[in-house]
Amino acid sequence: MIVPFPPFEPDKAPYNTNATAVAVNALPTADGWGPMPSLVPLADALSSAPRGSITARLSSGIQITICGTATGLYLVNNNGTLTDVSGPSAPYAVPDGDEWSFDVFGARIIATNLNDVVQYYDIGTSTDFANLPGTPPKARFVKVIGDFVALFQLENDAAAIHWSGINNSEQWVPGEELCDTNSFPDGEELQAISVNGSGATLAFRSGFRSMMFDPSSGYVFTFSPFAEGRGCAAPLSLVDIGRGDFVYYSDTGFFRGASATPIGAERVDRWIQTVTNEATRPKIKGVYDPFRKVVMWRYEDASGNGYIIGYAWQLDRWFQSDTIVTGLGVYATSAKTLEDLDAISSSIDLLPFSLDSAAYGGGPPSFAGFDANFRLGFFTGLPQQATIETGQIEAAPGSRAFVSGLRAISDSTGATVAVGTLDSHDDTPTWTAQQTRNSRSYMFDFRADGRLHAFRAIIPAEDDWSSLSALNVNANPSGGL
Helix, strand or coil, X not given: CEEECCCECCCCCCCCCCCECCEECEEEECCEXXXXXXXXXXXXXXXXXXXXXXXXXXXXXXXXXEXXXXXXXXXXXXXXXXXXXXXXXXXXXXXXXXXXXXXEECXXXXXXXXXXXXXXXXXXXXXXXXXXXXXXXXXXXXXXXXXXEEEEEECCEEEEEEECECXXXXXXXXXXXXXXXXXXXXXXXXXXXXXXXXXXXXXXXXXXXXXXXXXHHCCCEEEEEECCCCCCCCHHHCEEEECCEEEEEECCEEEEXXXXXXXXXXXXXXXXXXXXXXXXXXXXXXXEECCCCEEEEEEECCCCCEEEEEEECCCCEEEEECCCCCEEEEECCCCCCHHHHHHHCCCHHHCCCCCCCHHHHCCCCEEEEECCCCEEEECCCCECCEXXXXXXXXXXXXXXXXXXEEEEEECCCCCEEEEEEECCCCCCCEEXXXXXXXXXXXXXXXXEEECEEEEEEEECCCCCCCCEEEEEEEEEEEECC
């Protein structure tokens, strides 16, 4: 009988054969699971935990990466070293639990947090960040909307947005050059913004509004509420995945788009509640991996350790990782010279990536993160150890069954498999030891008797594999008791 390795949907019952609660360090594929690359550090360690970052790329091909901590801002150099580019108002004071918010306006990086004066860095000319001219208000977040720079969750009004003059990031006087501000009477805090051309969707704590550039109306922007009641509970959880399309975390789970289509209901919404708490849930932060067509969110457990839960929106599948990450982002690197590579390692064999990697040649942004030592790196290393279980099955309905062996439908040569047996649906599995494959028959040999069976595959780290879809199990009835 064929027993598939099903989607990661831990909210479902353990004896649902179409779902599993254990699928760690593997990425969903159309017909099973594939390897999840490991995080390989590329830069020196920050002095303290990362608090936001950005890669900015100009049409000329120039691109730079900036990382922030609670007190400073740092440029990541080609050779992986860090340069402190903090402005004169440093040391900064990013609030506990918050991050720097970054966006790019032309060739200018704008950075803000709720405690400090808004900062800017002009790519190609600035050596350090500086206070943004024009006396902009202090704000928790920044977003470029068309030809305007918008600041929101202001220091004195968490439900307000203040936008700059048109094409002028230094004009902050309302009434001048279409600069203005707007405070919203309901919806609670303005949490996030999804840009759609010259307009946007505003995500509040308890609702959404459309924001349209409409100067012919007598106003710069017009606003219309919709989807009132349910909003965005974690500001950094909202991730754009297409024009006018986004995913986010609400108080009741994960949703997609302005229509609030549930994507986590009866799959991961209850699970995320159990692995987080009320203090850590608002810190959920998502990023978009443009090549794998997935969104990955970093969440913190009660101890403050950060892990990944991900969603492949084209496959409508969830996944997770137990790798500790202190930050996530989408970054790009500039092309490196031989001298840059020599600064990373004097030996070609000890370089963290192959010589043909985009990490050295430069290219479009890729999914990256910070490890437990606060080092920036890319998820392009060798596969992590993957652990995937099946649901609990009745191999012989109404009777006990004896499992004598199985074959793995996988191209992994290093996989091991264990069998869990149960006497009833309220029982806990008793697992065999992990078994290696018989070198002659290519079978995994077992003697496992029970009313219910579950199966666990472990593929070791660095194993060269691409697919694990199912098991072909030899099972026969063994009695009625």
